[in-house]
Amino acid sequence: MTHAFVALLPVFIVIVLGAVLRRTNLMGEAHWAGVDHVCYFVLFPAIIFKEIAAADFSQIPVWQMAASMVLALMTMFALLLLLRVPLSNMLGINGAQFSSLFQGATRWHTFIAFAIVPLFFGDDALALAAxxxxTMTPLLNVVCVIVLSLYANNGGERPSAGKLALVVLRNPFFFSSMGGVLFQLSGLTLPTIGIQVLDMIGRGALGLALLTVGAGLHFGEAAAAKTTVALATALKLLLMPVLMVLALKLFGVSGTPAAVAMLCSAVPTGSGAYVLARQMGGDAPLVANILTFQVICAAVTIPLVLTFLV
Structure with a gap:
């Protein structure tokens, strides 16, 4: 566990640096929003497209890996939805707060995962993270939108098939990954200059993204974390990796592909959960509390998971 913690320490140091920079007001709110926007819509999509388009997947069990991730997520979805009423009664939460618990227990922070994967498994493993x-981004977007529509803001309006399709298609991680898949299927080879350009675009993404993670943390609120925040943290950082490992074993996925999939399940919830909650009547402050507490706890739980489950 010590080796894993030391290996991942730079990730959490950069996150803390982002938090310090935010609180010193060296960069204003608008600047942080701009950096996050560029990472989300330009830098990370460039990484994802390049890693998928240029990777050699001939020796990688892509379909088994994808099926494992879908099964693990669907299992968590089912558990939360089946236990919604008793959990809500036990925690004393309403529909909007349940939707935040749901997002906190299922979504994953792509920025953190992509920063950890090359540190622990090498640069070649970024293709597996892609x-x-x-696999997970489209499924999570669709299901979280449905859950928010059903339970947040007193149920609200149920999403149409067109609205769900629009949510998925507007996600930059979806169209960059699908673009990479289509390029792979075309049989073409990504030109060297194209790889160099995409590398240059994406090279600064990991550091910048981690800084924005730190800048978005709310430590004062996390210190007063309630039972709902603690439960979302336990489900996401501990139970989700266990479900992923069981699914990977079921589909016979092992080695680095299994380790990367498991790691992606073990990172904190995504910051997109806050935006979605704010847009669809969920409890956005609760999502912010969950994300902050999970990032703090992940400094311990991720090395723990890497030590005992990989």
């Missing part, structure tokens, strides 16, 4: 993004 497979994870291509």
């Amino acid at each position: 497979v994870s993004a291509a």
Whole structure:
């Protein structure tokens, strides 16, 4: 566990640096929003497209890996929805707060995962992280929108098929990963200059993204974390990796592909959960509390998971 913690320490140091920079007001709110926007819509999509388009997947069990991730997520979805009423009664939460618990227990922070994967498994493993993004991002977006529509803001309006399709298609991780898949299927080879350009675009993404993670943390609120925040943290950082490992074993996935998929399941919830909650009547402050507490706890739980489950 010590080796894993030391290996991942730079990730959490950069996150803390982002938090310090935010609180010193060296960069204003608008600047942080701009950096996050560029990472989300330009830098990370460039990484995802390049890693999928240029990777050699001939020796990688892509379909088994994808099926494992879908099964693990669907299992968590089912558990939360089946236990919604008793959990809500036990925690004393309403529909909007349940939707935040749901997002906190299921979504994953792509920025953190993509920063950890090359540190622990090498740069070549980023292609496997891109497979994870291509698999989990569309499914999570669709299901979380449905859950928010059903339970947040007193149920609200149920999403149409067109609205769900638009949510998925507007996600930059989806169209960059699908673009990479289509390029792979075309049989073309990504030109060297194209790889160099995409590398240059994406090279600064990991550091910048981690800084924005730190800048978005709310430590004062996390210190007063309630039972709902603690439960979302336990489900996401501990139970989700266990479900992923069981699914990977079921589909016979092992080695680095299994380790990367498991790691992607073990990172904190995504910051997109806050935006979605704010847009669809969920409890956005609760999502912010969950994300902050999970990032703090992940400094211990991720090395723990890497030590005992990989």
